Amino acid sequence: MQERTDHELLKLHQDGDAEAFGELFRRHKDRMWAVALRTARDPEIAADAVQDGFINAFRRAGSFRGDSAVTTWLHRIVVNACLDRLRRIKPTSDITDIDPADARDHHRSVEVRLDVREALDQLPEGQKMALVLVDMHGMSVTEAAQVLEVAEGTVKSRCARGRAAMAQLLEPA
Structure with missing residues (x-):
């Protein structure tokens, strides 16, 4: 069986397929973790931001217009989740x-x-x-x-x- 594209999986998720978003998560969680860690430079904040990002993507899948790659859309959501979390906290230490x-x-x-x-x-x-x-x-x-x-x-x-x-x-x- 041929592997589905990210666009196909997102569309299946929008149509109610219970497994489709889980596959997107499995495919891209490591890459989203890497960008979150580089953005936040704190594993705890990065983990929370990745979780926030995927929850937001799950809920807002209908807002995906399809004019970019799904990974680009996910990056945007995860980076924004990182920035939101960083804005809400006071720095506890400095490099x-x-x-x-x-x-x-x-x-x-x-x-x-x-x-x-x-x-x-x-x-x-x-x-x-x-x-x-x-x-x-x-x-x-x-x-x-x-x-x-x-x-x-x-x-x-x-x-x-x-x-x-x-x-x-x-x-x-």
Whole structure:
């Protein structure tokens, strides 16, 4: 039996098929988890956002117009769920709270990741989200524009500005 496409599964879900959305979840939960974790940088928030996102997608399946990939639509919902959760909480810690001596005890790649996270946190939200989706999650500019609900040129501009700022922030002293 041929595997159904995401569009077909979403349509079956809209038509009342009890199993169709579960298959969409199984197919895309890991990718949605990855984007949520990169967006929130907190496993607990990411897990809650993925759950919120899939619940919202389940309930709002009728709002899917079909002019983008189902995964792009899911990304948009999960990213928005992350942003909603991040807006509702007060930061409890900051990446700058990490003792630099502790970071040096770890492998160089850990230090680089910490530096990148710290630099990323200093960017405006729009630039940060564009870079997370395009450079870290590997989305195309078109997909990122759909997720962020902005023009492709805006994503390109935000990425360019964000990369330039990151290069300056990560420049050795």
